Amino acid sequence: MRFDKAFLPAGGYWSTPFSKWGGSFANLHPLKFAAEIARKALAERAVDAKELAELVVGWTVPSPNCFYAAPWVAGMIGADSVTGAIVSQACATSAAALAHAAAKIESDDNEATLVVLADKTSNGPHMVYPNPLGPGGKPDAEDWVWDSFSRDPWAKNSMLETAENVAREAGVTREQQDALTLHRHQQYEQARSEGFYKRYMVTPVEVNPSGRRVVGTVDYDEGVFATTAEGLAKLRPVMREGGTVTFGSQTHPADGNAGLLVCSRERATAWSRDGAPVRLLSYGQARVEKGYMAKAVVPAARKALADAGLGIGDMKVIKTHNPFAVNDLFFARQMEIEAESFNNYGSSLIFGHPQGPTGARLIAEGIEEARLLGGGHVLFAGCAAGDTAAAVVLEV
Incomplete structure (x- = not known):
């Protein structure tokens, strides 16, 4: 999908720090928390919430009253005359929500949309589903976060197994994963x-x-551990039989939120801080065979690049959502680039993964890195549940 009219104001994006599972954000309501942060971020950018024409909310973990997500959050930030969609596409939620907002700009539906991404993996809901046909009327049950991590109902494997499948097929070693981590x-x-x-x-x-x-008070990310080559080497693979992925070479669940303003060129120019607006060029998504999630990042990135009319060599900055070090090693091989050449200034492998907001933070980091370099093209790409992935290309 290619875009010609969608822009982000310079500085029109933000993220909280990410806090580890059970950390400082564990007892906060994710939507109330995100609204509080968005209200503060808009005020700092001198953006009047009443000038917004739509609000899109992305989440992957249900929370109380999330049925009313967009209109409720809009009301809490002072934009009580607007509403919008709820987007939930696992770890691709940020990119998908951004694309949804951009499509509305592209069709001249409105001039300014706020995208809010909010998730909390801590204290996730324990769902109970009525089942009158169960033994003695026993209900069916699901632990939303834990069960989703542990089993894909279609591929019938865990997220960890998808990484091991790709590592085995591609010949990615434990030593290579530790070195990249x-x-x-x-x-x-x-x-x-x-x-x-x-x-x-x-x-x-x-x-x-x-x-x-x-x-x-949280000043910076919580849950990032000191990492050394010796410490990584001491860790055992999580899958004891033939495994290569350790707790060191995979990300950790986290809590946090992020936001992005998506606008017409005129509105983005008016709201930009210290620079020209950022143009959103394209969005791509892909799905690969069962149980090989890490592979999906490659076709998603290629789709977004092709729609933008660009190649990987045209990218000044590349950011990936990498729940496993395997992801980046496979991506680098397939795209014929050095794994060490991208994800400057951080990645979700290290700072954690609240799911919905993860991609938005990486997009913000990618834009800011490109601004430091004097401009250029930015690629964000990342895998998602169901052996899928999404990618966007921007021009700074």
Whole structure:
């Protein structure tokens, strides 16, 4: 899908820090939290919420009252005359929600849409489904987060197994995964030491679960562990029989939220801070064979690049959602680039994965890296549940 009219204001995107499973954000309502952050971010950018024509909300984990997600969040940020869609496409939610908003701009439906991504993997819902035909009327049950991680109902395997399948087929070794994990950690630490995250992150975040008293402050990501080659080598594979993926070479579940403004050129220009607006060029998605999720990033990226009329060599910045180090090693081989050459300033392998907001944070990082480099094209691509993936190409 190609776009010609969709733009993001320079600086018109943000993310909270990401907090580990059970961390400081575990007891916050994800939609209320996201609305609070969006309200603050819009005010800092001198954007009046009443000028928004639509609001799109992306989430993958249900929360109380999420049935009313878009109109409720719109009301909480001061845009109580607008509404919009709820988008839920697993780990591709950010890219899919961005594409949905861009399509509305492309069709001249409106001039300004806010995309809010909100998820909390901590304290996920335990679902009970009535089943009068069950033994003694026993209901069916599902642990939304845990069961979704553990079993794809179509492929009948876990997320971890998809990484092992690709590693085995592609000949990706444990040593290669550990080496790239260490490199990704070093890239992340560089971003922190240089204060790169301050270019897009809403920080500090006050934690106020009751709405009456602040109980803590989060200045930066929670749950990132010190990483060394020796420490990685000591970890056992999660799958004991023939496994190569360890807890070190995969991401961790997290909580957080993010936002993106998607506008016409005129509105994006008016709302831009310290630079020209960012043009959204294309969106692509793909699906591969059962149980090989990491492979899907390649055809999704190729689709987005082809629709933009560009090649991988035209990209100034490449960001990937990489729940496993395997993903980036496979992607690099297939695209004929060096795995160490992309994901500068961080990736979800290191800072964690709240699912819905993950891609939006990576897109914000990619845009800001390109701005530091004087402009250029940005590719974001990442896998998602169901052996799928999504990608977008932007021009900074």
